[in-house]
Amino acid sequence: MFLNRVFAVTLLVLSPAALADSLDINMNNNAAAFKYGATADFVQGNAELQTGLLYNDVNNMFFEAGLMVKGGGEENAPGLSIGVGAKGVFGTIPATAATNNSSINGSAIAVGGSVTLAFPTESRVAIVGEYFASPKIMSFADAERFNQFGLRLEVGVSPQANVYVGYREIGFGVKTLGGVVLDKGTHMGVSILF
Numbered sequence: 001m002f003l004n005r006v007f008a009v010t011l012l013v014l015s016p017a018a019l020a021d022s023l024d025i026n027m028n029n030n031a032a033a034f035k036y037g038a039t040a041d042f043v044q045g046n047a048e049l050q051t052g053l054l055y056n057d058v059n060n061m062f063f064e065a066g067l068m069v070k071g072g073g074e075e076n077a078p079g080l081s082i083g084v085g086a087k088g089v090f091g092t093i094p095a096t097a098a099t100n101n102s103s104i105n106g107s108a109i110a111v112g113g114s115v116t117l118a119f120p121t122e123s124r125v126a127i128v129g130e131y132f133a134s135p136k137i138m139s140f141a142d143a144e145r146f147n148q149f150g151l152r153l154e155v156g157v158s159p160q161a162n163v164y165v166g167y168r169e170i171g172f173g174v175k176t177l178g179g180v181v182l183d184k185g186t187h188m189g190v191s192i193l194f
Contacts, residue, residue, distance in 0.1 A: 021048065026166070026189025031056035033187070037068075046070045050087070054170070060182045062091045062170055068114070079120060084113040087132065089146060091172060091182045104180060106143030106172035108134035124156030128164075145173035154191070162191045 024035040035052035047069045054062040066087020086109065093104040112132030119125045134146040152166025165188050171181040 022191060022193050024052075024189060024191045026164075026187045028185055028187040030058075030185070031183050031187070033183075033189075035064075040067060050085075054183055056183060059094045060092065062089070062182050064089045066110075070114075079118040079126075081116040081118070082113065083116075084111075086111045089132075089134075089148070091170070093180060093182065104172075104174055104177070105141040106139065106146065106174065106180075107141050108139040108143055108146035108172075110134040110138070110146050110148065112148070124154065124162065126154045126162075128152050128154060128166075139172070142174050142176075143172040144175055147171055147173075152189075160193045164189055164191065 021039050022037040024033075024037075026033050031054060033052060033054040035050060037048040037050040040047035040049045047067060049065075049067055051065040052063070064087050066085055068083045068085035070081055070083035088107070088109055090107040091105070110132040111134070112130065114128060114130035116126050116128045128151070130148070130150045132146070132148040134143075136144045139145050148168070148170045150166060150168040152164045154162045154164040156162050165186065167186050168183060169181065170183045171179055174180045
């Protein structure tokens with residue numbers, strides 16, 4: 001039953017991907033994540049609307065949607081791109097003995113950004129880091145805070161596609177349990193530009 005719900009949500013998330021500007025799929029042995037982005041024409045500059053879904057083998061779910069504004073590539077810093085933005089996030093951890101037999105739900109409005117450093121090579125090679133956080137005042141449900149960190153090494157295989165290996169941590173601070181991790185570890189993925 002749960003797999004049917006995950007499949008249905010995944011189809012809903014990915015159904016408009018044909019109209020999106022980018023599609024990112026990554027996974028490891030325990031988790032899979034899907035993210036797509038579309039150009040935000042209503043914002044001047046290089047802005048992107050993003051939405052994503054992550055789930056793992058212990059039925060943790062994580063949803064995100066937000067807006068990123070990117071800049072960079074100027075003459076004084078070639079290969080460097082910086083993005084800032086905000087997103088709404090929602091995560092759920094099923095009931096277990098570790099969670100006192102009750103499911104944990106956390107949501108937040110997080111702010112943060114990303115930094116991309118592309119090296120001057122024939123094929124694209126870049127290091128991408130991102131961090132988003134939310135303090136108590138912007139965290140809701142069972143959450144008192146939210147943190148998301150990611151770092152990855154990308155290699156371009158074509159002008160429209162990159163493959164990468166990365167590391168990420170996604171977690172909430174919970175009122176009664178302290179820190180609760182939804183996902184933590186390495187992953188491999190592909191990013192496709194339309």
